[in-house]
Structure formats: C-alpha cells, structure tokens
Amino acid sequence: MKIRPFLYTLLFLVLVVVLSIAIGSVFIPPADLGRILVGWMKREALSEPLKTFAFILTDIRLPRTVLVLLSGAALGGSGAAYQGLFRNPLADPYLIGVASGAGLGAVLAMSLKWPYSFWGLMAVPAMAFISALLTVFLVYALARVGRTVPTTNLILAGVAFSSFASALTAWMMLHSTGELHRAIAWLIGGASQAGWGPVLTVLPYLALGLGVLVLSGHALNLLQFGDEQAQQMGLPVTRARALILLAASLTTAAAVAFSGIIGFIGLIVPHVMRLWFGADYRRLLPLSIIGGAGALLLADVFARSVMAPQELPVGIVTAIVGAPFFLWVLRRAKNQGYW
Amino acid sequence: MSGKIIFLLLIAVLLAACSPAGTSTLAVAVTEPSASTSEGATPITLIDDLGRTVVLAVPAQRVVSLAPANTEILFAVGAGAQMVGRDETSDFPAAALALPTIGGYSGFSLESIVALHPDLVLAQGGGFNSPELVASLEELGLTVFSLPNPTTLEGMFNNLETVAALTGHVNDVPTLLASLRARVSAVDEKIMPLSYAPTVYYELDATEPSKPYTAGPGTFVDLLISRAGGVNIGSALEGQWAQISLEQLVVANPAMIILGDAAYGETPEKVSQRPGWGTLTAIQTGQVFPIDDNLVSRPGPRLVDGLEALARLLHPGVFK
Numbered sequence: 001m002k003i004r005p006f007l008y009t010l011l012f013l014v015l016v017v018v019l020s021i022a023i024g025s026v027f028i029p030p031a032d033l034g035r036i037l038v039g040w041m042k043r044e045a046l047s048e049p050l051k052t053f054a055f056i057l058t059d060i061r062l063p064r065t066v067l068v069l070l071s072g073a074a075l076g077g078s079g080a081a082y083q084g085l086f087r088n089p090l091a092d093p094y095l096i097g098v099a100s101g102a103g104l105g106a107v108l109a110m111s112l113k114w115p116y117s118f119w120g121l122m123a124v125p126a127m128a129f130i131s132a133l134l135t136v137f138l139v140y141a142l143a144r145v146g147r148t149v150p151t152t153n154l155i156l157a158g159v160a161f162s163s164f165a166s167a168l169t170a171w172m173m174l175h176s177t178g179e180l181h182r183a184i185a186w187l188i189g190g191a192s193q194a195g196w197g198p199v200l201t202v203l204p205y206l207a208l209g210l211g212v213l214v215l216s217g218h219a220l221n222l223l224q225f226g227d228e229q230a231q232q233m234g235l236p237v238t239r240a241r242a243l244i245l246l247a248a249s250l251t252t253a254a255a256v257a258f259s260g261i262i263g264f265i266g267l268i269v270p271h272v273m274r275l276w277f278g279a280d281y282r283r284l285l286p287l288s289i290i291g292g293a294g295a296l297l298l299a300d301v302f303a304r305s306v307m308a309p310q311e312l313p314v315g316i317v318t319a320i321v322g323a324p325f326f327l328w329v330l331r332r333a334k335n336q337g338y339w
Numbered sequence: 340m341s342g343k344i345i346f347l348l349l350i351a352v353l354l355a356a357c358s359p360a361g362t363s364t365l366a367v368a369v370t371e372p373s374a375s376t377s378e379g380a381t382p383i384t385l386i387d388d389l390g391r392t393v394v395l396a397v398p399a400q401r402v403v404s405l406a407p408a409n410t411e412i413l414f415a416v417g418a419g420a421q422m423v424g425r426d427e428t429s430d431f432p433a434a435a436l437a438l439p440t441i442g443g444y445s446g447f448s449l450e451s452i453v454a455l456h457p458d459l460v461l462a463q464g465g466g467f468n469s470p471e472l473v474a475s476l477e478e479l480g481l482t483v484f485s486l487p488n489p490t491t492l493e494g495m496f497n498n499l500e501t502v503a504a505l506t507g508h509v510n511d512v513p514t515l516l517a518s519l520r521a522r523v524s525a526v527d528e529k530i531m532p533l534s535y536a537p538t539v540y541y542e543l544d545a546t547e548p549s550k551p552y553t554a555g556p557g558t559f560v561d562l563l564i565s566r567a568g569g570v571n572i573g574s575a576l577e578g579q580w581a582q583i584s585l586e587q588l589v590v591a592n593p594a595m596i597i598l599g600d601a602a603y604g605e606t607p608e609k610v611s612q613r614p615g616w617g618t619l620t621a622i623q624t625g626q627v628f629p630i631d632d633n634l635v636s637r638p639g640p641r642l643v644d645g646l647e648a649l650a651r652l653l654h655p656g657v658f659k
Contacts, residue, residue, distance in 0.1 A: 024448075024450050025442075025448040025450055026448075026450045026451055026453075026454045052453065052454055052456070055453065056454065060449050060450045060453065060479065061450070114470075115390065116389035116390055116391055116470055116473075116474075120470070121470060121474050124471075174578075175578060180580075181466070182466065182469045185445075185446075190445065190446060193471045193474065193475055194449055194476075194478055194479065195475065195478040195479075304446075304448065307445075308448060308451075309440055309441050309442045309447075309448035309451040310427060310440075310442050310444075310445055310446060310448070311442055311445060311446025311447065311448055312445055312446065313445065313446065
C-alpha cells in the first residue's frame with residue numbers, strides 16, 4: 001500500500017495542530033512560546049505573563065484542539081463509510097437521521113430545567129447522543145423488508161424521519177422563551193464546552209467506532225460491486241452493513257453530542273481524499289479520518305480568529321470556506337468520472 | 340496493510356495525548372493587591388441564578404461582564420471603574436466602550452477572559468449566558484456569578500443590590516434605589532387617577548410586515564406598558580417573542596404603535612406605507628412613535644427611563 005498519501009495528510013494534520021495551538025484571540029508571541037517550553041523542560045516555575053499564557057495553552061487551547069480533532073476525525077471517517085455503504089456521492093454522516101435525532105434530543109434537553117451539577121450539564125450531550133442512536137435504530141427498523149434492509153429504503157426512511165424530527169425541533173424552538181440562542185448555536189455547530197471532560201467522555205466511543213471503520217475497508221470495497229456480487233464473494237452483506245452503519249453512527253453521535261451539528265466535513269473530506277488518493281476504502285477510511293481531523297481543526301482556527309474575540313460557530317466556517325475549496329478541487333480533478 | 344499499522348499508531352498517539360497526565364494544571368493564581376481596604380471583612384456569600392453558592396473573600400476588583408444589562412448595573416452601582424472587560428453588546432454607558440471585549444453573541448473567547456485575570460465574571464442567567472459557559476469558566480478556576488434574569492422591577496432592584504454587594508458598594512446602593520423607586524412612584528401616582536388606557540402595539544421586528552413580532556406576556560415591555568397606563572395587545576398572545584398577524588392587528592386596532600425596531604431603520608413613515616397598514620387608526624391619527632428598545636428590554640436600571648419614556652408617549656397630557 002502506498003505510504004505517500006498518509007505522509008501528506010499527517011503532515012497537514014501536524015501543521016494545523018501547531019497552528020491551532022499557536023493562534024487564538026490572545027496573542028502569544030512565538031518567543032514566549034519558546035520560553036514556556038524551556039521553562040517546562042527545566043521544570044521551572046513560570047512568571048507572569050508566561051504563566052497565564054501557559055495556562056491558556058494547556059487548559060483552553062489544547063483540550064479544545066483535541067476535541068475538535070476527534071470530532072473532525074469522527075465526521076470524516078463516518079462520512080467515508082456512509083458514502084461507501086450507500087454507494088451514493090451525496091451521503092454524509094447525517095443521511096439517516098443522526099443529526100436530526102441529536103438535534104431533537106439536544107433541544108428537548110435545553111427546554112427542560114436541569115440542576116447545575118455534573119449530570120445536569122451532561123443532560124444536553126447525553127440526550128443528543130441517545131436520541132441520535134435511537135433515531136438510527138428506528139430508521140433501520142422502518143427500512144427493513146423481511147430479512148434484508150435495502151439501501152434505498154434506508155435513505156428514504158432516514159430522510160422522512162429526519163424531516164419529522166427537524167419539524168419537531170423547530171416547533172420546540174418557536175415555543176421556547178430564553179433558550180433559542182443556545183439551541184441555534186448547537187444546531188449550527190457552535191457549541192463548545194471547555195476542559196478535558198468532553199474529550200474523555202467521547203474518546204471510548206470514537207476509539208471503538210473508528211477502530212471498526214478502519215478495519216471495514218475491505219468489506220466496503222466488496223460492497224462497491226453491489227450486494228449480490230459482494231455476497232457471492234463471501235461477504236455477509238446485511239450483517240457487515242449493519243455493523244459498519246452502527247460504528248459510523250456511534251462515532252457521529254458521540255462527536256455531535258458535545259460539538260453540535262457541524263455540517264459539510266463528513267461530505268467533502270471523503271470526496272477530496274477520493275479525488276486525490278483514489279477510491280480504495282482500505283486507504284480512504286484512515287485518510288478521511290486524518291483529513292477530517294485536520295480540516296475541522298483548520299475551520300475551528302478560522303472560527304475563533306476571524307472576528308476575535310468573537311467566535312463564529314464552526315459549522316458556518318466549514319461550509320463557507322469548505323464549499324469553494326471543494327468546488328476548486330472538483331474542477332481541477334483529472335479523473336472526473338471518479339465516483 | 341501498512342495503512343492499518345499507521346492508523347493504529349495514530350490512535351495510540353491520540354490516546355497518549357488525551358490522557359489526563361497531559362493536563363498539567365497551572366492554575367492562575369489571581370493575587371489581589373487591593374485587599375488592603377477590607378481588613379477583617381467577612382466573606383461575601385451569595386447564591387446565584389443556577390443555585391450555586393458563590394463566595395468572595397473581598398469585594399471583586401476586576402470584573403468581566405458577559406451581558407449589556409450587567410454592564411449597566413455595574414456602572415449604576417458605582418463599580419464601573421472595577422470592570423476590566425465586557426461583552427461585545429455592552430454599549431452603555433459610553434465609558435464601557437473603552438473596555439476590551441471578550442466576545443459576544445455568537446461566542447465568547449475563554450482565553451480573552453482568562454487573560455484579563457478577573458476575580459469575578461458576571462454572567463446573566465435565564466437563557467442569556469448558557470450553563471455550559473458558566474461551567475467552562477468555573478473549570479478554568481474563575482469565580483462566576485450568574486445574575487438572575489428578572490421579570491419584575493423589584494427583581495431588577497434586587498440585582499442592583501446583589502451586584503453592589505459583590506463589588507463592595509453596599510453603602511451607595513440605598514440612595515440609588517430610593518431615587519429609582521421615587522421615579523417609579525411618581526409615574527404610578529400620575530397614572531393612577533387616569534380612566535383612559537390606550538391600547539399599544541409594540542413592534543420588535545417587522546422583517547415580514549404581514550407577520551411582525553411583538554412583545555408577549557412576561558416581558559418587561561409588557562410590564563412597563565401597563566405600568567405606564569397602557570394595554571399591550573401582545574399580552575394576549577403566547578410566548579415572549581410573539582408573532583402577530585396583520586389580521587389580528589386590524590381587529591385589535593391599537594391606539595398607538597411603538598417601534599422597538601427603530602434601531603433597525605423602521606420609521607413611522609415606512610410603517611404607514613406598508614401594504615394594508617393604512618386602515619389602522621394609529622396610522623391615520625399619526626400615533627406611531629420610535630423608542631430606544633434597550634430602555635425597555637435590557638433588565639437594568641434604565642428600565643425606569645423606559646417606563647418614563649413610555650408614560651410620556653402614552654399620556655402626553657399628564658407628563659409634560
């Protein structure tokens with residue numbers, strides 16, 4: 001397997017991580033950054049303003065960077081899996097209702113009064129996560145015909161249920177009094193909670209889900225030949241598809257729970273990777289995971305520096321910057337019939 | 340299969356990067372050199388809007404305000420000089436504009452707040468600043484007080500007392516409150532004997548002129564209109580930001596139209612030119628007036644200014 005695509009995407013990721021640590025609404029001079037590193041290595045106590053800068057780095061920028069990185073990885077990876085699973089270039093991780101289900105759960109949680117406690121604060125992400133997974137199970141059950149689950153049924157059931165859930169969400173938002181702004185921010189991917197708590201909470205789900213996805217490259221390759229062919233080649237189609245769907249949905253639901261609904265990353269990152277590095281899913285999945293992490297992190301750097309100290313919801317940036325970039329890649333692609 | 344191996348390595352790196360060991364918590368020690376004025380003072384202990392018990396050893400000397408009403412309250416109680424940061428929408432009084440901003444409506448910058456070394460971050464509850472934001476700031480070791488979003492003038496007065504207590508201006512606040520209460524009573528006294536209460540349509544947004552938004556029950560606009568001797572036609576609707584149709588408006592036929600959206604360029608002339616609006620009595624009699632919406636919607640001391648402004652509009656004969 002070619003190693004170069006991995007080197008390129010990893011290099012991109014590392015560059016963006018450096019950018020994300022270095023850039024913020026508080027300007028930390030590069031020289032001070034160096035002094036902080038030296039101070040850490042020598043285990044010396046830092047003096048002001050280095051102490052504050054170091055605190056901003058370790059307790060604000062680093063956890064945020066890691067959370068965004070994980071969310072981007074989840075969206076990129078599950079986007080690639082969904083596209084392979086449905087053999088549809090329009091598929092993204094929200095196709096069969098993860099986003100609308102999560103949105104319904106989150107807005108419902110916001111409309112209720114919770115005590116200010118660990119569990120009270122967990123109500124929104126927990127309900128978003130649970131409601132997203134319930135939606136996927138429901139859509140899967142609705143799309144079932146006998147012992148098979150045709151992809152067309154799955155897409156249609158997903159789209160129909162999504163419209164239903166979105167309508168309920170909109171209705172709840174219209175009838176809310178004070179929580180409207182919070183709900184909108186969540187729905188356009190502007191939610192953010194600081195600290196390592198969210199990172200540690202989503203990590204197990206993402207590790208499990210992404211692990212399954214990375215190992216399912218071969219199965220996805222076979223699925224590209226069509227269900228019957230894949231079955232003849234020895235792939236238990238229904239079971240493989242269910243497993244991949246579950247892994248991708250679990251990953252997306254966990255990512256969405258804390259970050260809100262970030263659009264476009266899960267759609268374009270797999271396409272860009274496919275245009276640049278080919279359609280072999282064994283490679284495409286890990287590349288989309290790394291690429292998704294880098295792309296979302298870059299969007300987040302934009303989101304918090306363009307209007308600093310104001311912050312834009314990152315979901316707006318992914319589409320505003322991502323769409324033109326994707327069109328440019330699409331126009332330049334040599335293998336136009338790549339899908 | 341080198342791809343898989345690389346990926347597993349990457350996962351391992353990610354896992355290592357995320358372990359809590361990486362959280363070398365360098366808590367910001369906010370050493371306050373200003374404690375000299377309050378020797379032997381008992382700590383200030385108050386319960387905020389989220390039910391959190393907030394303790395300040397000494398009155399706050401470096402305050403960041405996260406809401407425009409909070410900024411106005413801080414200045415009103417005499418703590419303006421103790422402010423070190425404000426949100427983007429805090430535009431009153433003019434002195435506040437000189438303070439650095441730490442973000443605003445679309446999102447707050449945690450690192451800008453931390454860099455100001457506040458010893459108190461004053462948030463606004465009731466859905467204005469989210470509990471997630473309060474939790475994030477608390478996690479960074481900052482002292483946060485979430486001020487309740489009041490629904491009555493008394494509630495707003497309580498907020499003035501709370502902020503005065505947090506910032507060490509308890510002694511100044513009775514004078515302020517007495518003068519505010521006196522102004523409210525002065526309006527009450529003039530309104531009381533009146534038998535005429537004009538109906539009022541208060542416009543919040545008319546981007547779609549056939550379905551504009553008005554202030555519903557439970558808002559300060561609603562409360563102040565009735566206190567100023569009027570009847571808010573929006574109080575019969577549901578929700579605080581209530582949508583009203585032109586048909587309902589024609590049926591209610593308010594005696595007066597007050598443009599809370601004047602800041603967004605709505606003028607009495609524009610309103611009279613809206614299709615279908617010409618049948619309204621208020622338009623035919625020229626009873627359409629702009630108002631500074633901040634006076635009647637921000638839960639700060641200027642609500643009393645708003646009450647007086649409304650009373651002058653509604654009963655010009657009595658308030659001259």
